[in-house]
Amino acid sequence: MGRTSSFPQRVLIIGSGIGGLSTGIILAKHGCEVTVLEKNNYPGGLMRSYRRNGIDCSVGVHYLGSLDKGQILHSFFDYLGVTDVIPVSRMGNEGVIDRYIFDSPDTHPPSFDMPTGIDSYEDNLRRSFPEDEAAITPILASVRRAATQLHGLEFLRSGDSDFSLLDQTRPLGEILTDHQCSPGLRSVLAIPACWLGVPAEDCPVYYHNMALASYVSSSWRLECSGSNMAEAFAGRLRELGGRIITGAEVSKIEVKSRVIKGVQLSTKERLTADTVIGAIHPKVILGMLSPGDVKPSYYQRISGLTDSHGIFSVHALVEKNRHAELSYNIFKVDTDSHGNVPDLRYYQIRRCNSEKHNLLSILTSGKEYLWQPWQDTISGQRGRAYVDLKEKRATDLIAEANTLLGDLGNIEIVDIYTPLTMRDWVNSPGGSAYGVLRSASQIMATALLSRTAVRGLYLSGQSVLAPGMIGTIMGSFNTVKHILGVEEFRALVDI
Ligand SMILES: Cc1cc2nc3c(=O)[nH]c(=O)nc-3n(C[C@H](O)[C@H](O)[C@H](O)COP(=O)(O)OP(=O)(O)OC[C@H]3O[C@@H](n4cnc5c(N)ncnc54)[C@H](O)[C@@H]3O)c2cc1C
Incomplete structure (x- = not known):
C-alpha cells in the first residue's frame, strides 16, 4: 500500500x-x-x-492480566512479536488470584478471593454478599460487557476519539450507591480501581471494569x-x-x-x-x-x-522453611464504615535468585511525609533522617506482614523504594506511580x-x-x- x-x-x-x-x-x-x-x-x-545484593526486585510488573489465547494482552504480545520470548505462568490454579483481607468484622467478611473467570468471581460475590443479590446482577453484566469489548479490541476499531466506550464515565462509587451495595461489596469492588491508583468514588466505571475484566479473565506471573x-x-x-x-x-x-x-x-x-x-x-x-x-x-x-499517588515498597528475604512461595497475591484492605478503601497493602511471596530464600514484596501508597522535606534532594544524598524514616516504615510494614502471614522469622530487607526513588528513576512528577x-x-x-x-x-x-x-x-x-x-x-x- x-x-x-x-x-x-x-x-x-x-x-x-x-x-x-x-x-x-x-x-x-x-x-x-x-x-x-x-x-x-x-x-x-x-x-x-x-x-540488589544479587536479588532481582520487580517494580512495575507483579502480575499480568489477559494472556490467554484470544485475550487482549495475548493479542498485543502476538502482534508485537514477543509472546515466545516472555515466559509466564498462570495464576489461580488453586482457585485464588488475589486474596483480600479485611479487619472490619461488623461490615466485612474476613476475606474475599478473586478466582479466574467472571462466572466464578460472580459466584464468590453472591456467596459472600447474599444481601447484595439484586445489585450483583447488573454490576457483573457491565463487567462482562467490558471483557467482550476489551478482548474484541473494540478500541482499535473505534473512530477518532480515544475509544467509543468512554461514554461509561460515571464514577463507580455513584453506581454502587445507586444499587445500595453493602460496605463489604463496595470494598471488594473498589480494589480494581486501586490498581489504577484511582479512588472508587471517582473512578469512571469503564476503567474499573476494564481493570477487573483484564485480571479476572486470566492472571499470569513472569517466569x-x-x-x-x-x-x-x-x-x-x-x-x-x-x-x-x-x-x-x-x-x-x-x-x-x-x-x-x-x-x-x-x-x-x-x-x-x-x-x-x-x-x-x-x-x-x-x-x-x-x-x-x-x-x-x-x-x-x-x-x-x-496525578496518581506515589508508592512505597519493601523487598525482603524470607527463609524458605519459614514461608513457602504464595501462588496468589494478598491485599490487606483498609476500609471505612461506608466500604470505601482509603489505603491498602499488597503482598507477594515468590521464589527468587536465592537458594534458601523467597522474596517478600510489599507495596503501599507513598505518604506525603516521605516526600516534602526531601523534594530537592537526589538519591544517596537525602541524609540519615530520610533513611531512618523509610526504614521505620519498612519495619512497620514487615511487622504487619508477620501478623498477617504468620511468623516470618529472620527477615532481611533487600531494598526499600519511595515515591522519590520513582521520581528520579523514571522522571514521574511527584513520584506518581500511574x-x-x-x-x-x-x-x-x-x-x-x-x-x-x-x-x-x-x-x-x-x-x-x-x-x-x-x-x-x-x-x-x-x-x-x-x-x-x-x-x-x-x-x-x-x-
Ligand atoms: C509499583 C508499581 C507496580 C505496578 N504493577 C503492575 C503490575 O503488576 N501489572 C501491570 O500491568 N502494571 C503494573 N504497574 C503499571 C505499569 O508498570 C506502568 O503502567 C507502565 O510500566 C508504564 O510504562 P510507561 O512506558 O508509560 O512509563 P515508564 O516505564 O515510566 O517509562 C518511561 C521511560 O522514560 C524515561 N525518561 C523519562 N524522562 C526522560 C528524558 N527526559 N529523556 C529520556 N528518557 C526519559 C524513563 O527513564 C523511563 O525509562 C505498576 C506500576 C508501579 C509503579
Whole structure:
C-alpha cells in the first residue's frame, strides 16, 4: 500500500518504558525509522527489575492480566512479536488470584478471593454478599460487557476519539450507591480501581471494569525477571531496525511555528525528526517546550492535571522453611464504615535468585511525609533522617506482614523504594506511580492526550489512556492511530 505524505519517516521516541517500546515496535513494523531515547543506562522503565545484593526486585510488573489465547494482552504480545520470548505462568490454579483481607468484622467478611473467570468471581460475590443479590446482577453484566469489548479490541476499531466506550464515565462509587451495595461489596469492588491508583468514588466505571475484566479473565506471573521482559521488547524493536540510545536524556523539544523539528539532549546534541513521541509524563514534555510553542490553554490544561499517588515498597528475604512461595497475591484492605478503601497493602511471596530464600514484596501508597522535606534532594544524598524514616516504615510494614502471614522469622530487607526513588528513576512528577489520574473529575482534561498542540509531536505511555501493561499498550496503538489517521491505521494495523 502506498504511503500518504503525512506518514512519519524519522521518528524519535522519548522514553523506553513499555509505552515507548511498544509504540516504537508498531511504527517500525510499518517501515518507520524509529529511534528511542532513554535517559537511564538500560531500557525498560518501570517494566525493568533492578538488582540488589544479587536479588532481582520487580517494580512495575507483579502480575499480568489477559494472556490467554484470544485475550487482549495475548493479542498485543502476538502482534508485537514477543509472546515466545516472555515466559509466564498462570495464576489461580488453586482457585485464588488475589486474596483480600479485611479487619472490619461488623461490615466485612474476613476475606474475599478473586478466582479466574467472571462466572466464578460472580459466584464468590453472591456467596459472600447474599444481601447484595439484586445489585450483583447488573454490576457483573457491565463487567462482562467490558471483557467482550476489551478482548474484541473494540478500541482499535473505534473512530477518532480515544475509544467509543468512554461514554461509561460515571464514577463507580455513584453506581454502587445507586444499587445500595453493602460496605463489604463496595470494598471488594473498589480494589480494581486501586490498581489504577484511582479512588472508587471517582473512578469512571469503564476503567474499573476494564481493570477487573483484564485480571479476572486470566492472571499470569513472569517466569523471568522484569529485565528479561524489557530486553524482549528492546530486542524486538532492534530486530525491526529500530535503535535504542541509552544514557540519552532529552532536555528540550525543538519546535518552529508550532511544527516539530527534533529534540536536544542534555549533552546539547541535537537530533532532527518529522515525528517526536513523548512516552513519558505529559507535564515533563510540557517542561521541554519553550514559551509560545503551545497555546496558553494547552499549557494550562496539562500543567493543571492531577496525578496518581506515589508508592512505597519493601523487598525482603524470607527463609524458605519459614514461608513457602504464595501462588496468589494478598491485599490487606483498609476500609471505612461506608466500604470505601482509603489505603491498602499488597503482598507477594515468590521464589527468587536465592537458594534458601523467597522474596517478600510489599507495596503501599507513598505518604506525603516521605516526600516534602526531601523534594530537592537526589538519591544517596537525602541524609540519615530520610533513611531512618523509610526504614521505620519498612519495619512497620514487615511487622504487619508477620501478623498477617504468620511468623516470618529472620527477615532481611533487600531494598526499600519511595515515591522519590520513582521520581528520579523514571522522571514521574511527584513520584506518581500511574501517571495522570484517570478520574471522573478530570475526564475532559484527560481526553485525547495522545495529541499535542504541536504538529508532529505526540504522546504515548501510561498517562495517555490508562496505566498497566494493557492500558499502556492500548495507549500506544491509539497514538499510532492518531499519527497515521484512522483510515490508514485500519488498513495497516492488522491485529
Ligand atoms: C509499583 C508499581 C507496580 C505496578 N504493577 C503492575 C503490575 O503488576 N501489572 C501491570 O500491568 N502494571 C503494573 N504497574 C503499571 C505499569 O508498570 C506502568 O503502567 C507502565 O510500566 C508504564 O510504562 P510507561 O512506558 O508509560 O512509563 P515508564 O516505564 O515510566 O517509562 C518511561 C521511560 O522514560 C524515561 N525518561 C523519562 N524522562 C526522560 C528524558 N527526559 N529523556 C529520556 N528518557 C526519559 C524513563 O527513564 C523511563 O525509562 C505498576 C506500576 C508501579 C509503579
